[in-house]
Amino acid sequence: MAEPVRVREIDSDEGQRLLRIIRRGNGSVVTWRRAQMVLLSAQGVSVAKIAEVTFTSDDRVRDVIHNFNADGFDSLYPKYKGGRPRTFTFAERREIKKIAKSKPAEHGLPFSTWSLAKLADFLVAEGVVDDISHEGLRVLLREEGVSFQRIKTWKTSRDPDYAAKKARVEHLYAIADGEVIPEHGEPKVVFCLDEFGGLFGKFEHTAWRLETRRRYASDETNDRWKRFVDTGEVGEDWADATEVRWFRDTIRAQTAQGKRMERVRIVDHPATLGQRYLLSSAKGNIGFGEDIRNMWRADADRLRLPAEDFWLFDSRLIALLRFDEDDELTHVDLITEPAEVVRCCMIRDAAWHHAVPWKQFMAETRSHA
Missing domain, CATH: 3.30.870.10 (Endonuclease Chain A)
Structure with a gap:
């Protein structure tokens, strides 16, 4: 019987580096997803379970683990061929714009509004693009005339704690939109x-x-x-x-x-x-x-x-x-x-x-x- 695929032993510094990639949540979505797979494998999670919770195939998880075992952290980053950064085709830009202007619920997603992080992850998971950074997505959407600026309206309240509650709600929205990094316990x-x-x-x-x-x-x-x-x-x-x-x-x-x-x-x-x-x-x-x-x-x-x-x-x-x-x-x-x-x-x-x-x-x- 073949041995189950599992990432090689990683030391404390490597584990902390993986956690920083996952918690930071910016940059390449591909890197973020691959780091999740590697860390879960290091925690003893099976290939099948990793595939289930990361919404991908068993073969894809095995490839990521094998590549990390062979090439380390270099394998987490997308392989570019050099030269100018890739540009997206007209069809890709049209599909990205279409999805960005839709509601997440239309795709069966359990949240009400897009953030750059959520949209980038969805685009990669659905195979619309192979990879896209959050900044690259922001630039593309600006070029296509799509804005994520949220309109906020507040009613006047006589609640003496209104200002504190309002600040708390705005802070939670900022977390949801990836504008701030949540602190411990948030x-x-x-x-x-x-x-x-x-x-x-x-x-x-x-x-x-x-x-x-x-x-x-x-x-x-x-x-x-x-x-x-x-x-x-x-x-x-x-x-x-x-x-x-x-x-x-x-x-x-x-x-x-x-x-x-x-x-x-x-x-x-x-x-x-x-x-x-x-x-x-x-x-x-x-x-x-x-x-x-x-x-x-x-x-x-x-x-x-x-x-x-x-x-x-x-x-x-x-x-x-x-x-x-x-x-x-x-x-x-x-x-x-x-x-x-x-x-x-x-x-x-x-x-x-x-x-x-x-x-x-x-x-x-x-x-x-």
């Missing part, structure tokens, strides 16, 4: 909450959720919460409520096509009021197509599962849910970085394997009561 990609719901109608094969919190403030704003507090049950008709109906119908339509929607919910012992509410509500979710499993927090701690809440769509897109100290959902970070996607896939595999189906979990809970 999101690399920012996703508006009003766009989040659209992901559930667009995923291609799987949507998987990890829920680890003891309380979700949004659960406590509807009539079924009040009913549960009063009676201990959410009722049989809760999924017919106006605020739930869209989600119910979307998931029914997706699962009817053979797609999977799955959750693992972490439960304390004893369960909190919010967790008991979700256990009671799960029957309705399962009825319209979800597969829900549960796990005691002690078991999650033993498996070293992180205290994170996220959706993983199609094993390539992470929607990391951010909450404030009052358990309110504040924003969603959209992450496609290969190393993070692989980490979340490993979390999913471990959690799903050890979690218990909802019906079995409820039976065990009642037997221990």
Whole structure:
């Protein structure tokens, strides 16, 4: 049996150099993609998994690894034949302009506006061009009369914290557009909450959720919460409520096509009021197509599962849910970085394997009561 393809051993300085290329995010998109593949291989990720999270073929990943093993960092940079920098053909310029003036959603992409980095990566991934730098793309678009300048409008507010909130939003937009480098602990990609719901109608094969919190403030704003507090049950008709109906119908339509929607919910012992509410509500979710499993927090701690809440769509897109100290959902970070996607896939595999189906979990809970 042939040995699996893997990058040669790299030292600490080489690892840091690869990280700088990936985190800097400017210059050649080809270099950035190749550096990701090499770093993932160095972390022990298989060729097949690298190909999956970088949206390319197994053969392409093997070529990148073989070339790096033979030629080192020189292999990460596009090979030019010398002379004047290449110019793009009329057909290439026309296609670049066409895509730049389109909406990302028209191409099935989960963000609302282009940035230079996003557009350059998409052009290379789709084979429109072999390579293009961010500066080269900027110049080409300027020549073609296409501008990325964003129009911002703000309404007057009486909120005393308005200025600070406005500055925070503008800073997040700057991160999203690649205008500033995020600091430690800040999101690399920012996703508006009003766009989040659209992901559930667009995923291609799987949507998987990890829920680890003891309380979700949004659960406590509807009539079924009040009913549960009063009676201990959410009722049989809760999924017919106006605020739930869209989600119910979307998931029914997706699962009817053979797609999977799955959750693992972490439960304390004893369960909190919010967790008991979700256990009671799960029957309705399962009825319209979800597969829900549960796990005691002690078991999650033993498996070293992180205290994170996220959706993983199609094993390539992470929607990391951010909450404030009052358990309110504040924003969603959209992450496609290969190393993070692989980490979340490993979390999913471990959690799903050890979690218990909802019906079995409820039976065990009642037997221990």
